[in-house]
Amino acid sequence: MTVLSTSNLSRSYGSRRGVDDINLTLQKGEVFGFLGPNGAGKSTTIRLLLGFLRPSSGSASILGMDCWSRSHLIKRDVGYVAGDVRLYPWLTARRAFQIVSEIRGTPLHREGMQLAERFRLEPDLPVRKMSRGNRQKVALVLALVHRPKLVILDEPTSGLDPLMQATLADCLREMAVDGHSIFFSSHTLSEVEDLCDRVAIVKDGRIVEDSNLNRLKTQAPRIAKIRYCDADTAARCEPPPGIVVTRTTGAECELQLTGEAAELNRWAAGQQIEDISIGPPDLETLFHRWYDVANPLGEDS
Numbered sequence: 324m325t326v327l328s329t330s331n332l333s334r335s336y337g338s339r340r341g342v343d344d345i346n347l348t349l350q351k352g353e354v355f356g357f358l359g360p361n362g363a364g365k366s367t368t369i370r371l372l373l374g375f376l377r378p379s380s381g382s383a384s385i386l387g388m389d390c391w392s393r394s395h396l397i398k399r400d401v402g403y404v405a406g407d408v409r410l411y412p413w414l415t416a417r418r419a420f421q422i423v424s425e426i427r428g429t430p431l432h433r434e435g436m437q438l439a440e441r442f443r444l445e446p447d448l449p450v451r452k453m454s455r456g457n458r459q460k461v462a463l464v465l466a467l468v469h470r471p472k473l474v475i476l477d478e479p480t481s482g483l484d485p486l487m488q489a490t491l492a493d494c495l496r497e498m499a500v501d502g503h504s505i506f507f508s509s510h511t512l513s514e515v516e517d518l519c520d521r522v523a524i525v526k527d528g529r530i531v532e533d534s535n536l537n538r539l540k541t542q543a544p545r546i547a548k549i550r551y552c553d554a555d556t557a558a559r560c561e562p563p564p565g566i567v568v569t570r571t572t573g574a575e576c577e578l579q580l581t582g583e584a585a586e587l588n589r590w591a592a593g594q595q596i597e598d599i600s601i602g603p604p605d606l607e608t609l610f611h612r613w614y615d616v617a618n619p620l621g622e623d624s
Contacts, residue, residue: 324351326473326504327372331381334367341367342528344381349473349506354499356519356536357508358610364528365508366406369477372506373403385473399427402466406477406508408458412451416444416461423465431468438464442490455482467494474498475506480514492518512607524610536606543604547578547587550598563590 327349334341342364349355359365370376372383374394383390385397420435439446442460450458459482466474474495480488495505495518509515515522516536524532532539547566551557551574560568560576566587570577574597580587584601591599 325349326351326353327383327385327506329368329372329381329383332368332371332378332383333380334371334376335379340528342371342525345525345528345530347523347530347533349504351504352499352502353521354495354505354507354519356515356522357506357525358510358512358515358522359525360510363510363525365510365525366477367528368525369403369475369506369508372475373398373401400472402469402471402474404459404462404466404476404479406481408462410450410458410461412449414450414461415447416464417446419461419465420468423468427469429469434470435464435468438468438494441494442487456484456487459483460487463491467498470498471503473504473506475508477508478510479507480509480511488514512610516606539606540604541582543606544579544581544608545584545602545604547580547584547599547601549576549578549591549594549596550574551576551594551596556595562587566590 325348327347329345329347332345332347333343335343345364345368347355347368357365357368367376371378372385372390374390374397377391386400388397390397416435416439417432420432423435424431436446442464444457444460444464448457450461453461459479463476463479466476479491483491492514495507499505505519507515507519519536521533521535522539523530546569549557549560551560554573557571557574557576560571560578562568562578563586565582566578566580568576569579578587580601587601
């Protein structure tokens with residue numbers, strides 16, 4: 324079942340382009356990563372999906388409903404955390420659960436308190452006394468408490484410590500197993516790689532890659548290190564085609580290969596080496612190919 328779909332979705336601000344020809348799909352139970360540096364167009368895309376902005380052209384639908392004309396109906400089944408969380412200073416988690424229960428017409432206090440305990444929230448502490456991380460946790464709990472069919476998160480780990488990032492990831496994985504869909508926007512590769520089934524990379528308002536993570540890993544380079552018995556032998560290192568020596572230091576050679584390591588292992592078996600280590604696929608290098616060296620992925624644009 325397709326939960327979210329866009330077709331040539333575009334939004335401009337006068338002469339300035341926000342996003343251009345965005346084509347995405349998200350299936351039921353899928354955790355989808357939307358990756359790119361700040362300013363790439365991630366938040367604009369999300370605002371279009373939620374009906375906060377009207378497309379200049381193209382279309383977007385969630386649960387079979389148009390994101391602009393049926394936005395009020397879509398929001399019943401969507402949980403959302405904005406990139407810049409704003410909460411009333413007087414609000415507590417307990418009071419927030421009461422308000423959300425009234426708005427949605429269903430009791431959510433018990434589920435809310437369970438999530439508050441899981442995220443280590445003090446239910447009666449007002450927002451004005453909370454740290455940035457705790458305010459983020461309140462927003463996350465409110466987005467998840469009604470068990471929405473689709474969760475849209477715009478850089479949700481901002482302000483969270485590693486333990487709470489892991490807690491959030493566990494919650495999202497559990498929801499995906501139960502058939503809920505997750506749209507996870509981030510500029511941090513590691514959290515997308517650990518959590519998501521598929522990733523779209525956005526640059527300058529355009530999608531430059533949309534692929535299953537496993538397929539991307541077959542395209543990503545690996546770094547291998549070989550230690551020879553002496554420096555002279557290392558200097559004569561001639562690996563097979565497709566494997567490149569990137570650095571030689573004394574008796575150690577560093578090589579880069581793409582794809583499976585079988586060919587390297589076969590070649591290494593005939594070499595006079597003392598040790599060999601082959602690292603995992605380096606998605607960081609692969610993703611950085613889409614961006615300028617001066618503005619690598621993960622830094623503000």
